[in-house]
Amino acid sequence: MSLYLLYEFASGYALFNCHGIDEIGQNSEAARNSVADLTRFGKVVQLVAFNPFESALDALNQISAVSEGQMTEELQNFLSLNFPSVGKKPKFSLGVSEPKLGSHIFEVTKIPCQSNEFVLELLRGVRLHIDRFIENLKPGDLEKAQLGLGHSYSRAKVKFNVNRVDNMVIQAIFLLDTLDKDVNSFSMRVREWYSWHFPELVKIVNDNYLYAKVAKYVDNKSELSEDKLPGLIDLVGDEDKAKEIVEAAKASMGQDLSPVDLINVKLFAQRVMDLAEYRKKLYDYLVAKMSDIAPNLAALIGEVVGARLISHAGSLTNLAKCPSSTLQILGAEKALFRALKTRGNTPKYGLIFHSSFIGRASARNKGRMARYLANKCSIASRIDCFLDKNTTAFGDKLREQVEERLDFYDKGVAPRKNIDVMKVAIGNVDKEEMDVEETPVQPSTKKSKKKKSTEMDVDEAPTEPSTKKSKKTKSKDSISNGDVATNGDSTAKKKKSRKSD
Template sequence: GIRLHFPALVRGLTAQSAAKAQLGLGHSYSRAKVKFNVHRVDNMIIQSISLLDQLDKDINTFSMRVREWYGYHFPELIKIVPENSMYCRVAKFIGNRRQLSEESLEGLEEIVMDSAKAQAILEASRSSMGMDISPLDLINIESFSRRVISLSDYRKGLQEYLRSKMSQVAPSLSALIGEVVGARLISHAGSLTNLAKYPASTVQILGAEKALFRALKTRGNTPKYGLIFHSTFIGRAAAKNKGRISRYLANKCTIASRIDCFSEVPTSVFGDKLREQVEERLAFYETGEPPRKNLEVMKEAVGEASEVVAEVKRRQEKKEKKRKKREKRRLEALAAAAEELGENSVMETEENDVGAKKKKKKKKQQQPEELEAEPEENGVEEE
């Protein structure tokens, strides 16, 4: 075909030059495919949500270990402080329960944020049934509690990071369904682009594949929802409306993911409007109040989004102008410094030339004097 006989069909084109052209085309195509915006990288979201899930499991396991370990010494504390992270903080603060006094009450209140609970801990420590504990065991418990607390603090920071990344990469999806659930959908799909390619029926049962295939195999009822079950909308809906609202929510999630994937300037306007639509649909199922038409809502969203995009572009233009001004000033400063350096070097060379000329004149003056002195010496010697 044409590929095989292409060098023979085109005059002046050798097989070697055709291979070079194909290589260049392949490189340019690969560069175009690889080129992406650093602020829209969804891989960081996938890694963050995976790490967040792993941290939740680890913190829960380690906290249970601290409870079990410190429970031998102060078993009543488990009922008073049920929250894992707070329990570790309280255990680290108390240490040996026999040393807990009224002076420590203020510090306990700061940790548990409840004066009644702090007073209950103090009273329970005085009449506790727990066994005594050696200082070495207490040091190990405090050290492990410190590690669990640091993990909990890191988890909070990671959640804030995930929230900021979702607002950059998928603002509409995070505004509609929340940052964590949106990140789980992106992670399960593999990327935001893959999620945008999925139909609403796939998004609805994303995460419930095992239940789906089991239902298909046994010819039972297929699942109504997957990962989107963790959304607040599904929990608020009545039992008979859960399937309907999950289908509607999956539809809106698909629209939001496509808007986020293919829009040049990411904005949460569409996500907010889609969320309002889901709220109205939920109210319609409960009260029968008819929701607004999709066309009306989308017209409003497009108008607001265009204003937001215009504002963002204005800010970008201002930043670009400021950057150009800074660059211009820097170049002018460099040019002025170069001119000053050039003038100094010219002056130095002129001074060197003048000094060299003076030295030459002195040498010329000294040479005749030496010549005059030589004959006189010769004459004296001859006499």
């Protein structure tokens, strides 16, 4: 059986024919070592046909299809023109570098394809000597084509990356966690710095953000008087607490600071306030992105925990591929491997421990609750990954199921079955689609037609509504004399029939 080789590179498609290759020589080391020698390799492998690409865009489309294992129309025409006809028992085969591409070529053209170690060695030799086989190819043309195609292929992969939106969530949650640590550490530094001047303020104001605002507003405690009380009330939000701050400033035991030190404290407090405000904006941005990317997961477990799961898995697709047992211990890998090494108890939860459901469960039910919640999170992530419509119907129903499971553990109330809940969720999604598809103009035209028809009926036949009303009144007045009369008539008829018998 003769062997052909299909070689795709930056300049086009090339087809080679191999002569004098038997099955015994395919596994020998001499055949592999002879690839480096052009005189020996050129006797075995010969160029049959070469089809150059029309442009750089055409090259990008062709190579992208090859990387995905798809045969393009241009490649199909190239093979049909340069290959002999395929009979019932073909006497040749085609060697390709990608097995997926070979299977697709066989499905369409019925050309038998193979991709093994020997074929890859031959293609390595073709790649090594390709500039010698094609006559019109200049020395620097191939390198330029490879460089341009490599840049364009990389840009296309980055541009059309499926997980490119997930990267925004991953970066946002990383930055949010970093900001939380920084704001806490900076707030503690503001407290320690300003406590040298006004130590009593720490016990009065507990919130870090509010403490920085008050420290900036008060500045020098000796200058705090009743005139600044309205502004202090607006900051604190409580009149009693504002008066307490003023009274504490009068009897404070802190030392006096120089104007330069107070300026530095105020500037640092302003920076902490700016960081806290930016943290709020970043949280709103994360909530908006999670509602677009994973609405059901966010509705089930919350935006922050859902974003941490996505970022730890790498993407929403990777999270959807994880089974629920893996999702349950995401973030507790060190504890898991330590438990496996020491033969101890494995962890029951990882990142999902931050969910409110685990905290609300009792100590003996935390493990079962974590397993159940991981199951529902796995379902929600798969729905978000593969569902085209952006909806929170499934996430809301899954959250209801988790609430019912909590009630079942605490009170013994039997929860609903999953199939019944999912049917309700699918019905809600169908209703949303129907509401979106209906235009606001159609109901108004229907109502107007109904009104016109009722008006015509009233004008033409005024007696019809009275008959309908009389029927309705008969049905409504069933307890009145009508029922008694009908019952009496029926009994009289029965008596007559008995007498006649």
